Amino acid sequence: MKGKLFVLSGPSGVGKNTILNRVIAASDHVRYSVSATSRQSRPGEVDGSSYYFVTRERFEEMIAQDELLEYAEYVGNYYGTPLAPIREAMKNGFDVVMDVEVIGAKKIKARVPDAVLVFVAASSMDAVRQRLIARGDVSPEAMEERLKRAVWECSQAEDYDYIVLNDDVEQAVRELRAIMVAEKCKTVERIHLLKEEF
Amino acid sequence: MKGKLFVLSGPSGVGKNTILNRVIAASDHVRYSVSATSRQSRPGEVDGSSYYFVTRERFEEMIAQDELLEYAEYVGNYYGTPLAPIREAMKNGFDVVMDVEVIGAKKIKARVPDAVLVFVAASSMDAVRQRLIARGDVSPEAMEERLKRAVWECSQAEDYDYIVLNDDVEQAVRELRAIMVAEKCKTVERIHLLKEEF
Numbered sequence: 570m571k572g573k574l575f576v577l578s579g580p581s582g583v584g585k586n587t588i589l590n591r592v593i594a595a596s597d598h599v600r601y602s603v604s605a606t607s608r609q610s611r612p613g614e615v616d617g618s619s620y621y622f623v624t625r626e627r628f629e630e631m632i633a634q635d636e637l638l639e640y641a642e643y644v645g646n647y648y649g650t651p652l653a654p655i656r657e658a659m660k661n662g663f664d665v666v667m668d669v670e671v672i673g674a675k676k677i678k679a680r681v682p683d684a685v686l687v688f689v690a691a692s693s694m695d696a697v698r699q700r701l702i703a704r705g706d707v708s709p710e711a712m713e714e715r716l717k718r719a720v721w722e723c724s725q726a727e728d729y730d731y732i733v734l735n736d737d738v739e740q741a742v743r744e745l746r747a748i749m750v751a752e753k754c755k756t757v758e759r760i761h762l763l764k765e766e767f
Numbered sequence: 768m769k770g771k772l773f774v775l776s777g778p779s780g781v782g783k784n785t786i787l788n789r790v791i792a793a794s795d796h797v798r799y800s801v802s803a804t805s806r807q808s809r810p811g812e813v814d815g816s817s818y819y820f821v822t823r824e825r826f827e828e829m830i831a832q833d834e835l836l837e838y839a840e841y842v843g844n845y846y847g848t849p850l851a852p853i854r855e856a857m858k859n860g861f862d863v864v865m866d867v868e869v870i871g872a873k874k875i876k877a878r879v880p881d882a883v884l885v886f887v888a889a890s891s892m893d894a895v896r897q898r899l900i901a902r903g904d905v906s907p908e909a910m911e912e913r914l915k916r917a918v919w920e921c922s923q924a925e926d927y928d929y930i931v932l933n934d935d936v937e938q939a940v941r942e943l944r945a946i947m948v949a950e951k952c953k954t955v956e957r958i959h960l961l962k963e964e965f
Contacts, residue, residue, distance in 0.1 A: 633865050688954070714782055723961045731949065732957040744952050751929065751949035756886070759930040763888055763921045 572598070572659040572679055573752055575666045578674045579689030580719030583737045585668050588689065590744045592749070599749070602667035603632075605631065608646035621651065630669065630678040639669065639676035650677070651667045664749055671725045678728075685752050687745065688729040692736050694719065770796070770857040773864045773881055773943075776872045777887030778917030780899040782933045789940045790864065790947070797947070800865035803829065806844035819849065819888050835875035837867065848875070862947055869923045873942055876926075883950050885943065886927040890934050892917065905962045937951065 577585050593599050605621040607628040616622045623631070628647040631637050640649025650673070655665050660759050668718050669677065677684050697719055707715065726732055731748050735741040752758070791797050803819040805826040814820045826845040829835050838847025848871070848913070853863050855883050867875065875882050889895050893918055899905050905913065924930055929946050933939040950956070 652907060692960055726961050727954060727958055729954050731951055731952045732954050732961070734957070734960070747945040747948035748952055750945035752943060754929045754931055754946055756925060756927050756930050759932070760925055762890055762932070763924050763930070 572661070572663045572665060573689060573749070574602075574655065574677075574684040575664060575752075576657065576684055577666065577668050577675055577687050577689055578671050578672045578722065578729070578746075579735075580722050581715050582689075582697045582704070582719075583689050583691050584738060585689050588733070588735060588736055588741050588745055589666055589668060590696050591738070593638070594746050595742075595746065596664075598663050600663045600665050601648060601664050602655050602658075604648055604667075604669075604728070605640075605651050606648045633640050638680060641673060648698075648700075668694065671722050674725065675725075675728060681683060685698070685748065686729040687731045687733055687748060688726040689735050689741070690723060690726065692734055706712060706735065708735040770859070770861045770863060771799075771947075771952075772857065772882040773862060773885060773947060774855065774872045774875055774882055774884050774942075775864065775866050776869050776886055776920065776927070776934075778889075778920050779780075779890055779913050780893050780902070781887050781934060782893045782898065782939070783887050785935060785936055786931070786939050786943055787864055787866060789936070790943050793944065794862075796861050798857075798861045798863050800848060800853050800863050801833070802846055802865075802867075803838075803849050804844060804846045806846075811961075815888070825874065836878060837871040837896075839871060867932075869920050873923075873926060883929070883946065884927040885931055885946060886921075886924040887928045887931050887939070888921060888934055888935055894934065 577589065579585050589601065589715045593601055599762045603617060603621055605623055605628065607623060607625040610616065614620065625647065628649070628702055632640060633653065636651055636653065637649040638655065642681065648668065650669065658665050674686055678686055694716065699714060701712055701715060733741050733744045775787065777783050787799065791799055801815060801819055803821055805821060805823040808814065808820045812818065822846065828845070829847065830838060834849060835847040836850045838845055838855065848860065848865065850869065856863050872884055876884055892914065898913060899910055899913060927929065929940050931942045
């Protein structure tokens with residue numbers, strides 16, 4: 570059976586990475602899709618794990634050769650999703666999870682229609698604000714910018730297949746894992762098993 | 768939030784009751800929909816728990832007054848699904864699970880379009896045969912009849928939303944629970960939470 574692609578989006582500070590790390594740690598058949606970027610690596614970041622760090626020239630070559638499922642330019646740097654590692658993992662039966670902002674997620678859905686889009690939200694904007702403050706690396710202006718962006722992102726949630734609420738991380742992890750199991754139980758994924766047998 | 772209706776079908780002997788009992792025992796917000804029947808109760812059966820046992824006259828009155836979500840006559844006895852207890856449980860936030868054969872399940876889907884249909888199958892017909900033999904209450908002729916019926920039922924699985932494979936009961940219970948959680952995470956169920964907040 571082929572793996573499936575699960576695309577997570579949600580406001581900065583909503584806890585997507587925590588959820589993804591927990592789900593990956595709890596399963597031996599889930600892989601994280603590493604993004605490529607042309608930005609400089611920061612201390613502690615590992616090539617091939619945090620990101621694939623490539624030159625601007627190499628990134629533009631990847632664009633030209635259609636090696637990316639989606640890409641975007643942000644504050645002068647490219648960010649994108651290399652297709653080949655995802656294809657390879659899915660072929661080998663792994664589910665692939667990734668964290669992509671809203672516009673990228675929609676591009677992916679257009680190219681991979683059976684990708685499952687999951688929007689991670691908090692039931693109050695205040696919880697998101699608190700998490701951003703706790704991180705401590707955001708200026709008040711950047712914070713307001715992110716909160717405004719969060720409101721816009723939430724307005725796009727309608728185009729997603731599922732909404733996971735991260736008010737409680739245990740609950741959010743349980744929900745994402747349930748979605749991943751349920752998607753594999755859909756009739757379209759399994760009807761061939763009955764047809765072979767009967 | 769309103770509860771949802773989950774309708775299970777699948778061949779006799781595939782283990783639907785075991786799965787349902789386990790799922791109900793594991794959750795405090797799941798209720799079993801008890802069927803009504805005009806047949807005599809058997810030793811050990813409890814009115815209101817195994818079935819609602821009613822007279823043939825009362826059953827026909829329930830039909831006439833549209834009190835049933837679906838009904839059928841089988842070997843001279845009526846069997847049907849009373850609507851009122853389901854509505855009441857769902858209004859109080861309970862998910863409702865039920866075990867209905869294929870034709871009844873399709874009638875329910877036509878009347879309650881957001882009911883979730885789950886087909887329980889085994890990946891081999893032989894497993895179903897073994898379970899029927901283990902029960903020991905079925906003659907060889909009745910067995911062949913049931914197996915023929917099982918093949919027909921499996922040919923109807925295409926109209927279901929999900930297929931749960933009961934080769935391993937733990938796995939099947941996990942799958943049904945995942946489906947129930949995932950269905951509550953669907954965007955259509957939750958988008959209002961984001962709209963209220965933002």
